[in-house]
Amino acid sequence: MAGLRIGNGYDLHTLVEGRDLILGGVKIDHSKGLLGHSDADVLTHAIMDALLGALSLGDIGHYFPPTDDRWKGADSLKLLDQVYQLVKSKGWQLVNLDSVILAERPKMKPHLPMMREKIAAVMGVEPETIGIKATTNEKQDAVGAEGAIAVHAVVLLEKV
Numbered sequence: 512m513a514g515l516r517i518g519n520g521y522d523l524h525t526l527v528e529g530r531d532l533i534l535g536g537v538k539i540d541h542s543k544g545l546l547g548h549s550d551a552d553v554l555t556h557a558i559m560d561a562l563l564g565a566l567s568l569g570d571i572g573h574y575f576p577p578t579d580d581r582w583k584g585a586d587s588l589k590l591l592d593q594v595y596q597l598v599k600s601k602g603w604q605l606v607n608l609d610s611v612i613l614a615e616r617p618k619m620k621p622h623l624p625m626m627r628e629k630i631a632a633v634m635g636v637e638p639e640t641i642g643i644k645a646t647t648n649e650k651q652d653a654v655g656a657e658g659a660i661a662v663h664a665v666v667l668l669e670k671v
């Protein structure tokens with residue numbers, strides 16, 4: 512087997528009133544938040560799916576099913592910690608990851624450095640290896656209508 516593996520992750524959560532907006536472990540002040548069984552941290556979920564995908568280990572729904580009350584309101588950074596421990600236990604480590612948040616509002620840019628730091632800290636890697644970008648959806652589709660936030664993520668792993 513080659514010493515490199517690539518993984519791709521995607522997630523989308525619905526924006527609703529009465530929920531906190533948490534992305535990359537950062538609570539962002541906004542009139543709406545993301546709906547979900549856990550804290551609905553869509554960025555961290557996409558990153559977890561990319562990590563699992565790189566090693567063909569399934570997806571986060573397999574490890575943290577929404578039917579399981581243990582994950583109700585769960586801090587997704589704690590789930591990321593478990594997923595990356597699994598990756599490391601298989602003999603792999605992160606080279607780098609890149610992601611893009613699709614959100615019409617609020618402005619993500621001021622929060623990106625803290626998201627990178629939080630994710631890097633959980634994974635025990637340098638923030639320079641964590642890429643997080645943000646774009647609007649040009650008012651198109653559910654994301655553009657502020658009905659949802661979506662994230663694409665890609666990771667590269669190397670055999671230790």
Ligand code: MG
Nearest residue numbers: 522523553556
């Ligand atoms: Mg999710």
